[in-house]
Amino acid sequence: MHNNLIYLTDGRGKVDATEMSDTEWERLVEDNRDSTRRRLVKCAWCWDESYVTHWMKTYTRGGRVISHQPGESADHPYWELESxxxxxxxxxxxxxxxxxxxxxxxxxxxxxxxxxxxxxxxxxxxxxxxxxxxxxxxxxxxxxxxxxxxxxxxxxxxxxxxxxxxxxxxxxxxxxxxxxxxxxxxxxxxxxxxxxxxxxxxxxxxxxxxxxxxxxxxxxxxxxxxxxxxxxxxxxxxxxxxxxxxxxxxxxxxxxxxxxxxxxxxxxxxxxxxxxxxxxxxxxxxxxxxxxxxxxTAARNHESALAAVSLSSLAVAEAELMSLRHLAVTAHADLPGRIGEAYEAQWRAWRTAAENFQMAITAYAARNDVTTLRPEVERMVKSAMPYSDPTP
Structure with missing residues (x-):
């Protein structure tokens, strides 16, 4: 079928006419009788390639036909909806x-x-x-x-x-x-x-x-x-x-x-x-x-006040970061020597612990009382508690 890709202006968007059911096709032909005035079916090839609008005629003649003018059948080759x-x-x-x-x-x-x-x-x-x-x-x-x-x-x-x-x-x-x-x-x-x-x-x-x-x-x-x-x-x-x-x-x-x-x-x-x-x-x-x-300027002016108010809460958050990092390092250290399903299970446990640590880093760096950028926070925690072997 030629000219199979069309845009339907009734909200359905880009459609491959070869994939329409017989009922859908018959309804489309009925709705599109006066194609120029109806403006229901637009050639997708012309629009996608050249930004040109052509309202298409639709009828059945030995099969489904979509054409720019009566009698045309080979304007554009078959084109898949997803390239x-x-x-x-x-x-x-x-x-x-x-x-x-x-x-x-x-x-x-x-x-x-x-x-x-x-x-x-x-x-x-x-x-x-x-x-x-x-x-x-x-x-x-x-x-x-x-x-x-x-x-x-x-x-x-x-x-x-x-x-x-x-x-x-x-x-x-x-x-x-x-x-x-x-x-x-x-x-x-x-x-x-x-x-x-x-x-x-x-x-x-x-x-x-x-x-x-x-x-x-x-x-x-x-x-x-x-x-x-x-x-x-x-x-x-x-x-x-x-x-x-x-x-x-x-x-x-x-x-x-x-x-x-x-x-x-x-x-x-x-x-x-x-x-x-x-x-x-x-x-x-x-x-x-x-x-x-x-x-x-406001952050600089209020820096000392923020430090005094949030000192204790920062200490708690930093301790939580080190605890989550310890869980990830411990899980990673248990990977060597495991094979098969045991390795897969331990790998998933390590990835979960690592993801929890990363989410905690992001939440910590987003706090108003933290002025250090996230990459620097992560670097400092990892430096204090590195993996025994390099991670993949």
Missing amino acids: DEHKAYCDRVERVGSDEGFSATREAVGGLTRSDVLLVGERSVSYEMQHSPFKAKYGPKERTRRALAAKRDAVAWHTDSEIIARGAKVAMLRSDVATLPQIENPRYELRILGGYRRVIVWTCTAREGHRCPERRFSGCSATHVDSEPTAITLDDFIRKAPASWALPVWPLDRQGFWTTPEGHQIWTDHFGDGANTGRAGARRPQKADGNGHSRR
Whole structure:
């Protein structure tokens, strides 16, 4: 069957007509009698490839026929609803995530949203691969909101189309176009070219070499925060995101991006926790108290008071971290010498203990009375109580 892929404007979205039941097909033919005026069936090939709308005629003549004009039968070849490349990307993400020890589920359903691959580690990350333009009224912003409402911690949009990345209206990772053998090859590096950035901080002087945001030739002497592109592979991103080593900045904003935990902390401290529009006004530093102080100034002014109030609670939290770390180290030490089901059971016990420790680290670093960044907290605890042998 030619022209099998169509968009139905009654809410069903992109449909493969070869998979419709006889009853559904007969009803579609009846509803689409005056195709130009009805505007029910649109050619998916023309729209996805060229952004051109063609309202299709539907009728039965020795089989199901969908055509641009009467008598046409070979406008476009048969096209699968999900391309082989799309499947290969999802297979790769599932494999990398599983090898890293995360829970990776294909086509996971949550609330009103469906994830291409759901990765669950310390964070629940919904991976979405986008090859074709988004459906009207069901674009990336709406799908991201639904995913977050379904208790996903983040949505990692990925595309190899510059057009889709430029018009997505959300934070989106972009990679080069890769062929099917390259995507399927685990040794081939799929490099992220956009959507993952490094946060930089500089004092605005002529020596720094950065352009002054205030357009002063010799600099304004203020401290500025900005971001610049940096390199990462898709596989490394998949290893980092569910473990909180890659975090999204303003995921509902097309000017949003993913960055390191340190960069995320610097950015949100300077600009605020979120923005939906990307306007410059939304990026001004937010006030922390009623005295006109910035968050950074307020934290500095109240640092001694916070330390005095929270000293005892910090000591308890730190003791809990060391206790959870001890459980993980002990479970890991019991792995050598075990085989078969005994090894699998002990490995699961170790992974559970390690995950509990990681969640506790995240909760501790998020406290208002803790000024140390999460990676530094983790480094200090692991240095105080390392594994007897290097972990995989």
